[in-house]
Amino acid sequence: MNEIRAKVSRDEVDGDPATIGQRVKAFRTMRRITLRELAEATQTTASFISQFERGLSGANTSTLMRIATALGVSIADFFDSGAIPSHQVLSRAMRPALPVSEGYRKTLLSRRPIREFEVYVGEFEPGGSTGDQPYSHGNAHEMCLVLQGEVELTIGESVYRMKAGDSIEYSTAIPHKIRNVGHARAEVLWVISPPTSAIKDLNQYR
Structure with missing residues (x-):
């Protein structure tokens, strides 16, 4: 830049x-x-x-x-008039991440500045979760894809048991949370469009 x-x-x-x-x-x-x-x-x-x-x-x-x-x-x-580079490889080790908490690690895959959509990966140890309370963010469209393991996804009053390869779509305005209910590590991918994260949220990823 x-x-x-x-x-x-x-x-x-x-x-x-x-x-x-x-x-x-x-x-x-x-x-x-x-x-x-x-x-x-x-x-x-x-x-x-x-x-x-x-x-x-x-x-x-x-x-x-x-x-x-x-x-x-x-x-x-x-102020940055330069074109934002595309086709850049982001290695797993270089993903910006939030501090680990609740046996849960969240990393950002999208390049900043965030544009049409944002993508995150969540890694959960057995019993790990996004937190005790469901959360909501903005009013966008979100897809959750289970990459490995087995998780329990709560969306509003509904609870879904999902395994690797399963996906689901929902509004980010509906309170939701995820918990690893399996005996092995679980990993999920979130795709959100349009983006809902504010700059203060993105700045937490290191």
Whole structure:
């Protein structure tokens, strides 16, 4: 990524407004977020977001940071004019991961900045789980594929026993959780579209 030199002049970010606006629109479109939804998340107006995306108005650093947070990217992603490399191999050992907890390790497979979808792998020791309480995130479409082992997936009031090769799709708005109910290690793959992770969530992966 190119080195970013974000300077502030009269509290406005130094950069080509048209270019920055185009990148904001690209990320917003990829995430299927409307002008109104982004305006509400950033305490602005749909009219302001529309003008900003067309390069007709600028934004101060605090507003740009709120936009980046709402879109799940870093502020630097708005200034990086270089093309994002594709066809890069991500080895298992190099996957960004969350700290291990509850006998559970979650890694991120998607390259940042996250675009049309995000992909994660969860590894569970026997008895390991995503936590005692079900969780929800956004209102997107999620697929869960069991790569190995045997897990119990709870979605709302329903409970599903799944083995390697089984998959299921559901809304991320419905509280859900996974637990390894087998005697061996289990591994699952999650695909979520559009992405729901905010930048603060992604920054936890190391």
